[in-house]
Amino acid sequence: MDDQGLEDSAILLMSLGEEEAAEVFKHLAPKEVQRLGETIAKLKTVPRERVDQVLTRFSSDAAEQSMLVTDTDEYVKQVLRRALGDDKANLLIDRILQGSDVTGIESLKWMDPGSVAELLRNEHPQIVAAILVHLDYDQSSDVLKHFTDRQRNEVMVRIATLDGIQPSALKDLNEVMSKVLAGGDKLKKASLGGVKPAAEIINLMGSSIETSILDYVREMDNELAQKIMDNMFVFDDLNKVDDRGIQSLLKEVQSESLIIALKGATPELREKIFRNMSTRAAETLREDLESRGPVRVSEVEAEQKEMLKIVRRLADEGQIVLGGGGDDQFL
Secondary structure, three states: OOHHHHHHHHHHHHHHOHHHHHHHHOOOOHHHHHHHHHHHHHOOOOOHHHHHHHHHHHHHHHHHOOOOOOOHHHHHHHHHHHHHOHHHHHHHHHHHHHOOOOHHHHHHHHOOHHHHHHHHOOOOHHHHHHHHOOOOHHHHHHHHOOOOHHHHHHHHHHHHHOOOEOHHHHHHHHHHOOOOOOOOOOOOOEOOOOHHHHHHHHHOOOHHHHHHHHHHHHHHOHHHHHHHHHOOOOHHHHHHOOHHHHHHHHHHOOHHHHHHHHOOOOHHHHHHHHHOOOHHHHHHHHHHHHHOOOOOHHHHHHHHHHHHHHHHHHHHOOOOOOEOOOOOEOO
16 A cells, blocks of 8 residues: 555544544554554644545445445455455465464464564474464564574574465464464465565574574575575665666655665665666765764664565565566565
């Protein structure tokens, strides 16, 4: 959802009143709640004309969508695929139409990473891996930062070699979370885990942890380590993003964050960034980079991580195309 859509949604929720808005929030994912909440908090005043436009649009859209469909299953499939793409939609379709429920694991998405890590710390690495692939990659990355090196490495190997989760195993995982899985034996194997999720999670950990994990994996299975590396997208891989994508990224990044992130970038990437700015903005950025004193590596990595989060969001929205080290696109 773009900024305009977020603001429209926030205005609509504010128009509903507290009780009705709370009911809507119950049906949203954690990240949706967070983004909408942040947007509402920023909207101090809204012109009456804008409110009227949002309400009129909502009324019109709701009226158009009120007609019944003859095949509700097919309708759900088509809506989800159009909204989320085939891969994400297929997993949800299985859950919705076949009655599966991962409430126990899904509840972890509302918890802070430290609490999740504490909850999982004493579980077998295979169980931890199977749970983390259900979470968003950035949350999984933050959870693993609370583990010891050995625990983290063992979990990452299992994530990278996980080729799916059987329904019975999914049920066991929910019991670990003290929840009961509804549905059961007729479910298809959930397509979770594998090299790409492992690469995504490692991407978000910072170079020192990344190196430790990849060295560990390489000792166990050099081919697996190479596959993970081929699917990773690191900060300097922004060189592979086209100029239009870089321009989209720069619109989303604060100048202070960009300065710190570029302190750790290659000269080649810096020049690419400069080329996609106005002459005046590029000159200002060059001067700021030269005048800025030493910056802690941890600060540089933190800002680069935040920029990579923006890159992935823009990739999900279709504004940036990411190319991994392998033949396939890395999105």
